[in-house]
Amino acid sequence: MQIINLKIQDNNEIIREIVFKDGVNIITNDGDDGNQIGKSTVLKIINFFFGGKFTDLWHDPLNKSTNETVKEYLTSGNVKLILKINVNNVEHTIVRTLYQKGKRFSSINSINGLSFDGEDKYKKKLIELFGxxxxxxxxxxxxxxxxxxxxxxxxxxxxxxxxxxxxxxxxxxxxxxxxxxxxxxxxxxxxxxxxxxxxxxxxxxxxxxDISDFKNRYDEIQEKIESYEYKINSFDISKHQLDIVDELKSLRIEIASNSENLVVLENRAIYNNKTIENYNNKIDNVDVDVIESIYKDIVDFFGKPKEL
Known part of the structure; x- marks a missing residue:
């Protein structure tokens, strides 16, 4: 890959352009002082094109400060960063624009004229570009x-x-x-x-x-597990089941016997009820006038009986 040039465009005006030559390029000044000429800024912009964080454009990691002027300028939505590169003898043009929406920052990006909104889509296409x-x-x-x-x-x-x-x-x-x-x-x-x-x-x-403490505890637990496994395998539940079966048979015999006694008692109750019913019917059929007439005849013939 080779970087051909880097441009910073404000609306339709190119305010800065750096043309790179084949081989090694050194960014410096002509005098003794090389500070504040934009060396770090150029590297930050190139890093931003290759998927770096946009906050690095205005954040200084040395003194942990933010350049609010640069931040406001780059996120105005009017500034385009344009990078032309050569990858495997094919030239590509990448354009990135930052803008602020509320408290959030986003970017509008294009590679060879094809637009990609947001960082994720842009980075995915960038990886494809480099193969x-x-x-x-x-x-x-x-x-x-x-x-x-x-x-x-x-x-x-x-x-x-x-x-x-x-x-x-x-x-x-x-x-x-x-x-x-x-x-x-x-x-x-x-x-x-x-x-x-x-x-x-x-x-x-x-x-x-110490791992030896866990080894001892492991052996204790393993021994208990084996003990429970032995009890489970040797546990005979059939005896308890047979006792329950015998008890169930006894209960069934008792229930059968009680059922027979109940039938006898029910028959007796039916017979007694019929006897009482017949007796009541006989009492109801007695003629009182006949009895009084017989009583009079006896008194007339024998006289009134003496009281005891």
């Missing part, structure tokens, strides 16, 4: 190896080049120089990452304890 397809190393990780915009000190070049992410650097340079060992490096780094995650998990489980 980058590496599962072990994201495009942002690769790009960040060459843009120092978030370091605490811009003089910490040695710390930037030899960071603690040596595995990441190995993957980046293996990809750039088309090393045949890249798949194996990715696989090795995955092993290292998995090992690191497992160690973290082990430390979390131990929580400062």
């Amino acid at each position: 980058y397809a590496n599962k072990g190393l994201s495009f942002s990780q690769l790009k960040n190896r060459f843009f120092e915009v978030e370091k605490k000190s811009s003089c910490d070049v040695l710390g930037f080049l030899y960071s603690n992410k040596k595995d990441l650097l190995t993957q980046a340079y293996s990809y750039l120089y088309s090393s045949n060992s890249l798949p194996y490096i990715i696989e090795l780094n995955e092993f290292k990452l998995n090992k690191k995650e497992l160690r973290k998990e082990l430390e979390f489980l131990l929580k400062g304890s």
